[in-house]
Amino acid sequence: MKKILIAGGSGLLGTSLTKIASDKGYKVISTYNSKIRNKKLSKLYKKYNFLNYQDCIKATKNIEYAVLSAVYASGIKNMSLGNLYEQNLKNIILRSNFFEACKINNVKNIIWISSSTVYQPKQKKISEKELDLNKKPYSIYGSIGIGYRYVEQLADHYNNKFKMNIKVIRTTSIYGPYDNFDQEKSHVIPALIKKLYSNKILNVWGDKKVIRDFVYVDDLANAVLAIIKKKISYPINFSSGYGCSIENLAKKLNKISNKNLPIKYEHNKPSSASFRVLNNYKINKEFSIFHKTNLDLGLKKTIDWYLKNHKG
Numbered sequence: 001m002k003k004i005l006i007a008g009g010s011g012l013l014g015t016s017l018t019k020i021a022s023d024k025g026y027k028v029i030s031t032y033n034s035k036i037r038n039k040k041l042s043k044l045y046k047k048y049n050f051l052n053y054q055d056c057i058k059a060t061k062n063i064e065y066a067v068l069s070a071v072y073a074s075g076i077k078n079m080s081l082g083n084l085y086e087q088n089l090k091n092i093i094l095r096s097n098f099f100e101a102c103k104i105n106n107v108k109n110i111i112w113i114s115s116s117t118v119y120q121p122k123q124k125k126i127s128e129k130e131l132d133l134n135k136k137p138y139s140i141y142g143s144i145g146i147g148y149r150y151v152e153q154l155a156d157h158y159n160n161k162f163k164m165n166i167k168v169i170r171t172t173s174i175y176g177p178y179d180n181f182d183q184e185k186s187h188v189i190p191a192l193i194k195k196l197y198s199n200k201i202l203n204v205w206g207d208k209k210v211i212r213d214f215v216y217v218d219d220l221a222n223a224v225l226a227i228i229k230k231k232i233s234y235p236i237n238f239s240s241g242y243g244c245s246i247e248n249l250a251k252k253l254n255k256i257s258n259k260n261l262p263i264k265y266e267h268n269k270p271s272s273a274s275f276r277v278l279n280n281y282k283i284n285k286e287f288s289i290f291h292k293t294n295l296d297l298g299l300k301k302t303i304d305w306y307l308k309n310h311k312g
Contacts, residue, residue, distance in 0.1 A: 008070025
């Protein structure tokens with residue numbers, strides 16, 4: 001049995017990874033900081049705070065595989081207000097602590113989940129090699145994208161100087177069961193699902209023409225477990241590879257939920273970047289039969305989970 005550490009195991013991706021890795025026969029050590037979302041997996045969890053370097057040292061000892069999915073995240077509301085200093089600082093500290101601890105404990109295989117916010121604006125699908133560090137990320141992401149760029153370069157430094165194997169996956173908007181439905185911090189899909197079952201009108205923030213690239217959480221979790229054992233160059237994009245407008249997303253959710261609420265677009269509210277879709281050519285070439293969940297099916301699974309666990 002391969003021992004795998006899932007750092008940030010109580011988050012959206014971490015919860016999915018914990019279950020899938022356990023089902024695949026890994027000996028899983030999954031971490032949480034505040035709470036465990038899937039109580040059925042409680043025996044696989046240990047509490048660590050990765051802002052504390054000594055906790056990173058303890059967690060990574062005698063580990064063969066490590067996935068860093070821990071993140072301090074916020075929704076579009078906090079991004080638009082510019083309240084990002086504390087979030088960025090915490091993310092840089094915990095990732096720096098984790099990489100250094102992996103170096104000290106000689107962890108051989110590491111994956112860190114980066115973000116498509118590193119990319120500069122482009123109105124077409126963007127590939128890994130098209131990242132231009134001389135151009136700023138979308139202004140709405142601001143220091144978020146810059147922070148991810150810094151950590152990617154830090155990972156590259158560890159790989160080159162200390163012969164480590166930190167693999168970087170750039171992904172987009174993750175959604176699915178165990179998502180964050182907190183009104184202050186949720187992203188677009190959980191925010192809209194919550195509104196569908198709380199209001200008589202579906203209020204949709206921002207520009208309805210914004211195009212996003214959504215990835216179902218279990219697809220990404222399976223990709224992580226496949227990539228961690230494969231020798232290919234990094235960073236690598238992983239997403240659905242298809243764009244969906246916020247307008248079409250709202251209509252899909254309205255239809256799938258059978259709520260059929262009137263939709264009101266609040267154009268005075270913050271919008272995300274106008275177009276953010278990843279080119280998946282590189283990963284599709286390496287994994288030609290890799291399964292990706294249809295958006296309609298993924299949304300239905302997410303709604304079903306929400307109704308079972310939140311609505312009530």
